[in-house]
Amino acid sequence: MNNSVVTIYKIGGGIIDDAAELSQFLELLAQTAGLKILVHGGGKGASTMMRELGLTPQLINGRRVTDAATLDIVTMFYAGKTNKQVVAELQRCGVNALGLSGADGNVIRGVKRPVKDIDYGYVGDLEPASVNAGLLQQLLSAGLLPVLCPIIHDGQGQLLNTNADTIASAVAVALAGAYTVKLHYCFEKNGVLRDVADEQSVIPQIDAASYADLKQQGIIADGMLPKLENAFAALQQGVSEVIIGHARNVGNSLHTVLCLK
Amino acid sequence: MNNSVVTIYKIGGGIIDDAAELSQFLELLAQTAGLKILVHGGGKGASTMMRELGLTPQLINGRRVTDAATLDIVTMFYAGKTNKQVVAELQRCGVNALGLSGADGNVIRGVKRPVKDIDYGYVGDLEPASVNAGLLQQLLSAGLLPVLCPIIHDGQGQLLNTNADTIASAVAVALAGAYTVKLHYCFEKNGVLRDVADEQSVIPQIDAASYADLKQQGIIADGMLPKLENAFAALQQGVSEVIIGHARNVGNSLHTVLCLK
Numbered sequence: 001m002n003n004s005v006v007t008i009y010k011i012g013g014g015i016i017d018d019a020a021e022l023s024q025f026l027e028l029l030a031q032t033a034g035l036k037i038l039v040h041g042g043g044k045g046a047s048t049m050m051r052e053l054g055l056t057p058q059l060i061n062g063r064r065v066t067d068a069a070t071l072d073i074v075t076m077f078y079a080g081k082t083n084k085q086v087v088a089e090l091q092r093c094g095v096n097a098l099g100l101s102g103a104d105g106n107v108i109r110g111v112k113r114p115v116k117d118i119d120y121g122y123v124g125d126l127e128p129a130s131v132n133a134g135l136l137q138q139l140l141s142a143g144l145l146p147v148l149c150p151i152i153h154d155g156q157g158q159l160l161n162t163n164a165d166t167i168a169s170a171v172a173v174a175l176a177g178a179y180t181v182k183l184h185y186c187f188e189k190n191g192v193l194r195d196v197a198d199e200q201s202v203i204p205q206i207d208a209a210s211y212a213d214l215k216q217q218g219i220i221a222d223g224m225l226p227k228l229e230n231a232f233a234a235l236q237q238g239v240s241e242v243i244i245g246h247a248r249n250v251g252n253s254l255h256t257v258l259c260l261k
Numbered sequence: 262m263n264n265s266v267v268t269i270y271k272i273g274g275g276i277i278d279d280a281a282e283l284s285q286f287l288e289l290l291a292q293t294a295g296l297k298i299l300v301h302g303g304g305k306g307a308s309t310m311m312r313e314l315g316l317t318p319q320l321i322n323g324r325r326v327t328d329a330a331t332l333d334i335v336t337m338f339y340a341g342k343t344n345k346q347v348v349a350e351l352q353r354c355g356v357n358a359l360g361l362s363g364a365d366g367n368v369i370r371g372v373k374r375p376v377k378d379i380d381y382g383y384v385g386d387l388e389p390a391s392v393n394a395g396l397l398q399q400l401l402s403a404g405l406l407p408v409l410c411p412i413i414h415d416g417q418g419q420l421l422n423t424n425a426d427t428i429a430s431a432v433a434v435a436l437a438g439a440y441t442v443k444l445h446y447c448f449e450k451n452g453v454l455r456d457v458a459d460e461q462s463v464i465p466q467i468d469a470a471s472y473a474d475l476k477q478q479g480i481i482a483d484g485m486l487p488k489l490e491n492a493f494a495a496l497q498q499g500v501s502e503v504i505i506g507h508a509r510n511v512g513n514s515l516h517t518v519l520c521l522k
Contacts, residue, residue: 053313072342080341081333084412084420088364092418098366103349105359105405138403142396144366151345157353159345 006035006140006179010168011186015247016043016082023089025186025247030093032251035140035179037171038097039148040086041164046070046077066121066161074161075101078149087147097145102126102152103159105135108167110152110160124152124160126167128237131174165227169234176238183239184255185227186247191256192228194219202245205257208232231258266501267296267401267440271429272447276508277304277343284350286447286508291354293512296401296440298432299358300409301347302425307331307338327382327422335422336362339410348408358406363387363413364420366396369428371413371421385413385421387428389498392435426488430495437499444500446488447508452517453489455480463506466518469493492519 009029015021029036047057050073058065066074083099090097102108102124108131110124130152139146148171150164165185172183191202206214211232214220220228231242235258245255270290276282290299308318311334319326327335344360351358363369363385369392371385391413400407409432411425426446433444452463467475472493475481481489492503496519506516 049314053310075345076337076341078341079345080337080339084336084340084362084364087362088414088420089418091364091367091414091416096367097364099362099364101345101348101360103345103352103358103360106352106357135403142399153349153352155352157350159349 004035004179005182006037006175007032007182007184008037008039008168008172008175009184009186009250010039010041010164011247012041012164013043014188015186016040017045021247022086025250026086026089027093028248028250030090030095037136037140037146037148038086038090039150039164039168039171040078040082041150042074042078043082045081046074049073049077060118060120063120063123063163064161065119066123068122071122071159071161075151075159079151083147083149090145090147095145096143097147098139099147099149101149101159102162102167105132106153106155107132107135107146107148108152108170109155110162112154112158112160122158122160124154124162126152126162126170128170128173131171133174133178136171136175137178165230169230169239172234172239173237176240181239182241182243183231183234184243184245184250185231186245186250189246190249190254191245192220192224202254203256204253205259207259207261209261211258228258232260235260265296265440266443267298267436268293268443268445269298269300269429269433269436270445270447270511271300271302271425272508273302273425274304275449276447277301278306282508283347286511287347287350288354289509289511291351291356298397298401298407298409299347300411300425300429300432301339301343302411303335303339304343306342307335310334310338321379321381324381324384324424325422326380327384329383332383332420332422336412336420340412344408344410351406351408356406357404358408359400360408360410362410362420363423363428366393367414367416368393368396368407368409369413369431370416371423373415373419373421383419383421385415385423387413387423387431389431389434392432394435394439397432397436398439426491430491430500433495433500434498437501442500443502443504444492444495445504445506445511446492447506447511450507451510451515452506453481453485463515464517465514466520468520468522470522472519489519493521496521
């Protein structure tokens with residue numbers, strides 16, 4: 001590990017679907033110092049277009065069932081429209097962004113999810129070993145900001161739909177051998193809240209010990225639980241810190257920092 | 262100029278729209294030696310989807326009039342679906358391809374075409390100076406095969422629709438200072454034909470002198486004329502040779518080679 005810090009930012013559909021929010025976030029991102037990678041999710045555009053084309057989007061447990069027609073549409077939206085709009089806006093902000101699907105430069109290769117109870121279709125699973133960390137290092141060294149969309153490939157010519165959270169954590173872990181890695185999840189709240197109804201009740205820092213306490217007290221529950229479990233899994237695999245906060249607070253200190261100790 | 266040769270291949274809509282033809286071409290491309298860049302056009306998919314969405318594609322002199330809704334669709338098709346399918350197929354063939362729009366890495370920056378008689382909308386004009394040759398050199402040096410789609414940007418956050426032939430020749434000219442550049446146009450004929458009805462009548466080589474003769478004799482006329490004018494313009498700007506032939510003959514010698522002398 002060297003002393004260089006790289007921060008992996010992840011933005012989800014809520015920001016993608018709000019042009020003003022997205023622009024504001026990208027401007028803030030452009031003002032932050034240091035090496036960066038941006039991972040973006042999908043948003044509602046793909047489902048809207050599917051309905052306009054007479055197709056029926058199907059989600060199970062929040063995961064999109066991806067038949068061939070759906071894969072075409074999500075590839076067009078995520079790797080085409082969203083990825084290129086984000087890249088063009090970052091260029092406007094003076095940031096030399098470069099958009100990538102997992103197929104590009106073989107940067108993320110995954111496997112089609114095996115059919116157990118549910119056939120998700122062309123959905124890909126990946127792990128940190130699926131990430132071409134060497135190429136990301138070359139791009140970062142060349143002064144570029146890689147922008148990753150949630151479409152990967154299997155190396156056999158098949159594109160696969162996947163999940164931006166999973167990509168962000170896999171990339172973070174894969175780069176942890178070469179950099180001090182921070183993983184910054186942007187979402188619609190100011191951080192992990194002591195009281196879900198109070199946006200001012202952000203817990204500034206959580207380590208492994210206080211996390212166990214917060215779980216036991218029931219302060220962390222429901223939707224935050226899987227998010228934080230994944231965050232601590234990334235920390236255990238070498239990521240230095242995980243940051244959870246609102247996209248509009250990127251660059252300031254209103255967020256929750258998770259670390260092992 | 263150094264001794265390294267780079268070949269810029271351009272494929273058009275005819276190949277993009279024929280999955281078997283496209284696969285065959287990409288396999289042949291994978292077997293050719295040397296540094297390569299691939300530029301692809303659009304195909305009919307974008308117009309088909311526009312009609313399915315109740316939009317009316319509008320073309321003037323073969324150029325697409327590109328309003329905001331059309332730009333979204335062509336960006337999705339060219340930079341999303343087509344570009345990523347081509348990249349994934351090249352990866353299957355063992356080629357480390359990396360897809361780019363002009364916005365990615367600021368690789369091609371253009372200007373929105375000024376409105377004279379016709380308002381083409383979000384259509385971009387570019388020239389060799391618009392090309393970030395340094396980034397293409399870095400990618401080639403890293404063992405990557407850049408795959409360019411005909412979407413560029415203006416540096417102010419606006420994506421622009423453009424033409425793959427123009428991109429191919431601008432990239433070829435831009436790289437002519439750093440490499441020996443060959444520009445290979447793949448189209449639906451075996452080359453420049455002495456008799457348009459006879460695919461076996463390919464003229465193997467045309468130089469500036471014989472080109473003047475062929476024009477005078479009326480053997481080169483109609484659709485071939487602007488193609489060859491553009492080819493000779495590229496040669497005059499430092500490209501070493503321009504090759505015109507069928508996609509399925511990439512790697513063999515059935516084609517027309519254009520050179521200055």
